[in-house]
Amino acid sequence: MKLTTTLLATSALTLAGSAAFSEAHMADTMTIVSWGGAYSASQQGAYHDPYVANTGITVVNDESSGEAVAKLRAMNEAGNITWDLVDVEAADGIRLCDEGLAIEIDHDTMLAAAPDGTSASDDFGSSIVSDCFIPQIVFSTTVGYRTDMVGDTPPTDICAIFDLETYPGKRALAKKPLANVEWALLCDGVAKDDIYDVLATPEGQDQAFAKLDTIKAETIWWSAGAETPQLLADGEVVMGSTFNGRLFSAIAEQNQPIGMLWDAQMLDFDGWIVPAGLPEERLARVMDYLMFATDTQRLADQAKYISYGPARASSAPLVGNHGELGIPMAEHMPTDPANSTNVFVTNYEFWADYRDDLDAKFQSWLAQ
Amino acid sequence: MTDATGPMVAADGRPLKASLNRALRRQKMRALLLISPLLFFIMITFIIPIGQMLFRSVENQIVGDVLPTTVVALDAWSVKSGEAPGEEVFFALTQDLVLAAERKEHTRLGSRLNYEDPGISSLFRKSGRNVEVMGEGYAKQFDALDERWAETNTFSEILADPEWLADAAQVETAADMDRFEVNEDAATYLPRTVAAYTSFANYMIADKGKDPAKSKPWNTLHLALFEDLRAAPEITIASAYGDMLRTAAAAVPTFETETLSASFAKIDKDWLDPDVWSTIKRYSPSYTNGYFLNAIDMEKTVDGPAWRPEDQQIYLTLFWRTLLMSMTITISCILLGYPVAWLLANLPARTANLLMILVLLPFWTSLLVRTSAWKILLQQQGVINDIVVWLGLVADDNRLALINNATGTIIAMTHILLPFMILPLYSVMKTIPPTYLRAAKSLGATNWTAFWRVYFPQSVPGIGAGSILVFILSIGYYITPEIVGGTKGVFISNRIAYHISSSLNWGLAAALGTILLAVVMLLYWAYDRIVGIDNVKLGG
Numbered sequence: 001m002k003l004t005t006t007l008l009a010t011s012a013l014t015l016a017g018s019a020a021f022s023e024a025h026m027a028d029t030m031t032i033v034s035w036g037g038a039y040s041a042s043q044q045g046a047y048h049d050p051y052v053a054n055t056g057i058t059v060v061n062d063e064s065s066g067e068a069v070a071k072l073r074a075m076n077e078a079g080n081i082t083w084d085l086v087d088v089e090a091a092d093g094i095r096l097c098d099e100g101l102a103i104e105i106d107h108d109t110m111l112a113a114a115p116d117g118t119s120a121s122d123d124f125g126s127s128i129v130s131d132c133f134i135p136q137i138v139f140s141t142t143v144g145y146r147t148d149m150v151g152d153t154p155p156t157d158i159c160a161i162f163d164l165e166t167y168p169g170k171r172a173l174a175k176k177p178l179a180n181v182e183w184a185l186l187c188d189g190v191a192k193d194d195i196y197d198v199l200a201t202p203e204g205q206d207q208a209f210a211k212l213d214t215i216k217a218e219t220i221w222w223s224a225g226a227e228t229p230q231l232l233a234d235g236e237v238v239m240g241s242t243f244n245g246r247l248f249s250a251i252a253e254q255n256q257p258i259g260m261l262w263d264a265q266m267l268d269f270d271g272w273i274v275p276a277g278l279p280e281e282r283l284a285r286v287m288d289y290l291m292f293a294t295d296t297q298r299l300a301d302q303a304k305y306i307s308y309g310p311a312r313a314s315s316a317p318l319v320g321n322h323g324e325l326g327i328p329m330a331e332h333m334p335t336d337p338a339n340s341t342n343v344f345v346t347n348y349e350f351w352a353d354y355r356d357d358l359d360a361k362f363q364s365w366l367a368q
Numbered sequence: 369m370t371d372a373t374g375p376m377v378a379a380d381g382r383p384l385k386a387s388l389n390r391a392l393r394r395q396k397m398r399a400l401l402l403i404s405p406l407l408f409f410i411m412i413t414f415i416i417p418i419g420q421m422l423f424r425s426v427e428n429q430i431v432g433d434v435l436p437t438t439v440v441a442l443d444a445w446s447v448k449s450g451e452a453p454g455e456e457v458f459f460a461l462t463q464d465l466v467l468a469a470e471r472k473e474h475t476r477l478g479s480r481l482n483y484e485d486p487g488i489s490s491l492f493r494k495s496g497r498n499v500e501v502m503g504e505g506y507a508k509q510f511d512a513l514d515e516r517w518a519e520t521n522t523f524s525e526i527l528a529d530p531e532w533l534a535d536a537a538q539v540e541t542a543a544d545m546d547r548f549e550v551n552e553d554a555a556t557y558l559p560r561t562v563a564a565y566t567s568f569a570n571y572m573i574a575d576k577g578k579d580p581a582k583s584k585p586w587n588t589l590h591l592a593l594f595e596d597l598r599a600a601p602e603i604t605i606a607s608a609y610g611d612m613l614r615t616a617a618a619a620v621p622t623f624e625t626e627t628l629s630a631s632f633a634k635i636d637k638d639w640l641d642p643d644v645w646s647t648i649k650r651y652s653p654s655y656t657n658g659y660f661l662n663a664i665d666m667e668k669t670v671d672g673p674a675w676r677p678e679d680q681q682i683y684l685t686l687f688w689r690t691l692l693m694s695m696t697i698t699i700s701c702i703l704l705g706y707p708v709a710w711l712l713a714n715l716p717a718r719t720a721n722l723l724m725i726l727v728l729l730p731f732w733t734s735l736l737v738r739t740s741a742w743k744i745l746l747q748q749q750g751v752i753n754d755i756v757v758w759l760g761l762v763a764d765d766n767r768l769a770l771i772n773n774a775t776g777t778i779i780a781m782t783h784i785l786l787p788f789m790i791l792p793l794y795s796v797m798k799t800i801p802p803t804y805l806r807a808a809k810s811l812g813a814t815n816w817t818a819f820w821r822v823y824f825p826q827s828v829p830g831i832g833a834g835s836i837l838v839f840i841l842s843i844g845y846y847i848t849p850e851i852v853g854g855t856k857g858v859f860i861s862n863r864i865a866y867h868i869s870s871s872l873n874w875g876l877a878a879a880l881g882t883i884l885l886a887v888v889m890l891l892y893w894a895y896d897r898i899v900g901i902d903n904v905k906l907g908g
Contacts, residue, residue: 070869095872098475098493170748175855200487209679220772223850235749349490356871357486363863364682366855 026285027084029058034087036063038249042305043087045323047293054292057285068092072101072275081275084286087136090129090269094352097132102273104131110287112295114314123296127269127311129348134272134294135311137302140265140334140343141179144247145239146232147257158264159187161239162215172228172240175221177362178351179241179266182344184211186264196350205358209365221366232258244334248307252325252332262339268346269311309335422885425663425878428656431648434477435464437563439652447646447670452639458628459560459595462502466588467567469496471575483873484658484668485647491638498635503591505626510590513619514612521581523589526609527554527565536579543577553605557596564592594620646670659879683880686860691887693778693859694842700782701789701838702831708786709793709830714802724794731787739851742780746771746852772854780852781842788841789834796830796905829905836895836904840888860884 032048034040040061048059064071068086075081088096096102105111107128111120121128127135145155150167161171161183173180185195185204188211198204220237222228228242229250247260272294274286292298299310300318307329310316319330330336334343376384400407432439437460445453468474478492510517524533532549539545548569550562568589569580576583597603597620603613632639650668651658658668665681666673675681708727712720730738745751748767757764770776800823808818846861853859860880867877895901 067869069872073872073874095479098479098489099872100472100476206679221855234747236747352493353482353487353490356483356873359866359871360680360682364680367682367685 025281026288027279027282028056028285029060030084030282030285030289031060031062031082032085032087033062033064033068033083035065038245038306042302045305046302047289047298050298051289051292055288069095069099069101072096073099075275076101076277079277081277083275084278084282085289086273086275087270088273090127090133090135090271090346090348091351091355093133093271093273094130094348096273097130098352101276102132103276103278105134105274107134110290112291114296114312116314118314120294123312123314125313126345127271129269132273133269134274134290135269136271136294136299137308138267138269138311138333138335139308140244140267141174141241142244142247142261142263142265142334143239143241144228144232144250144258144260146235146237147259149235149238150259154259155239155261156263158183158261160261161241162187162211164215164218167238169238170218170220170231170236171215172220172222172231172237172242174241175223175366177358178346178355180212181205181208181358181362182266183264184208186344187211192264192344196347199358200350200354205361209361212365229256229258232256244332245307248332252307252322252327262334263342264344265334265339265342266344266346267334267340270308271311303329303333307332309333421874421878422882423878424875425659425882426655426657427875428651428658429654430477430480431652432654434468434473435461435648435652438464438648442645442649442652445645445649447642447649450642452629452642453645455628457645458632458639459591461632462499462591462628463564463567463588465495465499466502466586467571469499470571479872481647481651483662483871483876484651485644487638488644488647491636491644495632495635495639500587502628502631503587503589503594503626505624506594507587507590509619509623510593510616513616516609516612517590517616520583520585522609523561523565523585524569524581526605526607526613527551527558527562536581541577542573542579542582545573545579547573548580553607557600557603557605558593560592560596561589564589594623659875660883662876663879663883683860683863686858686863687883687887689774690843690859690861690884693774693857694839696778697781697785697842698789698835698839700778701786702835704782705786705789705793705834706827706831709790709797712790712794713797713800727787727790730783735784735847736851738784739780739848742776742783742852743771746776746779771852772857774853774857776852776854777849777857777859780848781845784848785838785841788837792833792837792905793827793830796833797827800826828899829903832895832899832904836892839891843884843888 032043034043040063044061048061051057052059062083065087068088069092072081072083072086075083086102093102097104107121107124108119111134113119114123124135127138129135143155143158143161145160145167147154149169153166155163155167160167161173181199182195185198185208186192188207190198190204190207199208220231220240222231222240222242225243225246228237228240229246231237231240233250233254233256244260244265247258250256251258251260272290274283274290278286294312296312296314297318299312300315300320302308303310303315303319304321304323310319316330316333316335319333321328331338334340378384378387380387438457441457441460442453445457465474468477474492474496475489478489478496481492482489507517516522527550528536529549529551532546536545548566550566554562564586565580568586572578572580572583593616597613597617603610603617605613629640638644650670656668657673661668661673663683665676665684667676708723712723712727715723743750747753748769748771750771752770753762753767756762757767762768770779804822804826805818808822809815813821843859844861846859846865849858850862850865853862861884864877864880864884867873867880892901
């Protein structure tokens, strides 16, 4: 209901805006869709507020990123796109691009170059996982544990999640195959470089599920990233996987007795996509915003508010201190050299192919 | 109404029956007119959208739309041959894929077919990126023969109907051009080139708003021309390009050829896998039962429907579990709600109103808040476990598992749906006069007989209404099971939600939804037969 009202209001404003400012050729309102909570707040502080201060436009925030793919498809079929810019995970960015729901971006001409002149596509590097995707942050899925429940030998190795002898107790893992099956194979002795080749075979998938079987009875499966920090704080689980920013906030901001692993963390990207089919004025506004909000300084600014790493290489040296706690943020970034000695970069192509199949097997395995 | 004296007549001399019918008809029409705005509203906002959504469970036009000629060419091929189809299929695929890649439809098709056979998504994505080079070798060899082959207007001059060309020259913008029309000679001698050019020209006009005669021809045109000239070298086309064509036809046998299947295999060796082709062929008709088969743990194979491997079966389990747990929830709601409703109906108004607020208060609280509250109560380090451990009923290292399983879902959903049972029960019980019970007792009935023989039968319509409400609501619930259900307590609706919002497999979601709807209707029908729907009351 609230959403509908916001959407209606937005479209009304956009209409009124475009009529009044037609000379400017840019809409004076834009609806930006993101995840809500601390993450949206970091974008508000680093991107929206300075942009609004420069231009005087209105930014309407919508917190629908969780259902962005389905909603964009519905909007597209209805021929009424009410969103201007959408924050999605890389995998969803690929999906939206495949479905023709997002426009392709020429990163070098549409985005700002780095201060030293490096082109945007080189600066973003491998984080450009799809022609439609404009990366913002690097985040990782990693494991946190209760410091008071692991005895004198806190885990240092991702395989601790499968080690019920040393670390008895419940674990929290995501209710989806991503990350779980990779870790299962890694801890079952498969070499890191071979994991996706092995996972593409039925035998490899069976091997991963067999490894997960060993901890199935001791696992609580989460569907929202906020569940693990809560389960850890309540002492329901001894360790669990979640996004590194969630763990940072539980450890540094809420002082919970939680520690985190930086081992075999699954690196992933989050970024913008521009919906296909926007009218010219709104598109012009979005592109103007993107040129500003994805430049080197802005991406570095976001790290003041949240412990996710900027997707541009040139932003890393500019990362400063936490906005409220005043602690240096660089060492909490998943991209920090000390944290990324052993990382796992999600293979998007593999997951685009095998996501549906593996998910069906995973859900069936869970139900057994 | 007829007897020996003839039909009965009304005052105006018409037969009474006809007159009565007429009056009734007019009344019915008036009633229909009165509800027509509502009917219209419901049609537009409810029935048509639901119908459209359900229709997706069989809709499958995308394969035939994106690969029209490939689908036709595949007709002659069978997976039983054990090998990939021949060159003519790859030729058709090249033509279809080039257009699809320009329109960015190939990735959508890839996603669609990937639901059936993992790997097709990246196969189409990769191939769409590389398909434009197919036929490049021929384009270069034609160029070397005569420079005019590289010019943008050569193909349209050879192939187009002169009238169409004249019309096309008149229009102001290219977007206003008519659909491409071909001349007779070209249609006779160069059928493949004509087909390829028609899709090229129409794409340029309709999608790009460009004049095809001023656009760089795709390599696939040269590929089609090569195939035409090789198949029928005797070309008698009278236009200025006749000689040029004949020269080309004579040179074609000396051309360096390109094997399309090999070129596709170079992009991805999966193109030589008969299973990939078999999937395309099986899903080429415009309508499919594939989604429905998937929804009941079966799959479409070459030999007809077959069960999925056991490690992929899930939906039948979930349907069964959803029905079973919904019934359990309904029964626990009856058991818990009946005494409360009785109390509400029989207490003095002041106390009853206070109790009513207690019933309604959770009803007004957010669903998520109530579900999360249950989480705090039920978890292993939660309030209830703490109390039973403190009381010494269970050992500290053996705490009860009350959440993240079916128990959690049943407890939380019973609580959430309880008002839907209490309210109809209450409003029915309110209308049962207390004098009946007293009369029964004064005639010698025991308390139990009086309740069971006199009071209970009169409250059955309330139980019926409450049960239908609770059962139907719980069958479609997914937020609560998702949060407290763990793995053994999730419903079929959780999978429907997943396919709508995450996997985007709306066809499968629609098939699951259709089955769920059919099951509910069937149960409703059974209820009507056994209990009778007239015997349901939501109030006095």
